[in-house]
Amino acid sequence: IEINIIAHSHGGNVALNLAAIESSKKQNLQINKLILFGTPIQSETNKFIDSLVFEKVYNIFSLGDGIQTIDTVSTKDFFSKRKFKNNKKKNYTLPQKLKQIEIKVCNKKPTHCELWLFGWTKIPTYRKRFPLNPLPVAALTPLIIDFIENKFENIQNINLNIDKQKSEFQFLSKNSNQQDVIQKYEITTIV
DSSP: OOOEEEEETTHHHHHHTHHHHHHHHOOOOOEEEEEEESOOBOHHHHGGGGSTTEEEEEEEEOTTOSSTTOOOSSSSSSSOBSSOOOBTTTTBOOOTTEEEEEEEETTBOOOHHHHHSOGGGOOTTSOTTOTTTTSOGGGGHHHHHHHHHHHOTTOSEEEEEEEEOSSEEEEEEEOTTSOEEEEEEEGGGTO
């Protein structure tokens, strides 16, 4: 059985805690892909990405997501973070299975709601002129993961811009040599 978990906001921290549960219960839990959208990265759950429970971890975030970093209640940190970080003091390096993807849509930075919620939810932070309206970025998860897995196997930090054309989505990024990497997906793939 292949298990993929897609989580938004603190749902990502709940999913990361599966590693702690597996550590105590020993049930041989295996998650093939853990895909996080706008998860507040906290020191309490940061260590769980190293767990063998998770084969691959994708941290998808937006600099337009102000909600992700303002949690001061559920963490001992002053603020939550957008990305998992190396810790030079503790000689800690992030695992290769982690991909951190800063996402934009037509060069716009999605809000916390635009990452996950549909535009018809009438939430004020979902912009009527958001290029994917009424879809959330999460609706493109299969395409995002396909693009990352096929084009960025050995790169951990990726800046991805999704450009919506009339009949296709163009995924644009740069490889480690700063060369453009483009993948086109016909819109009929989604609809």
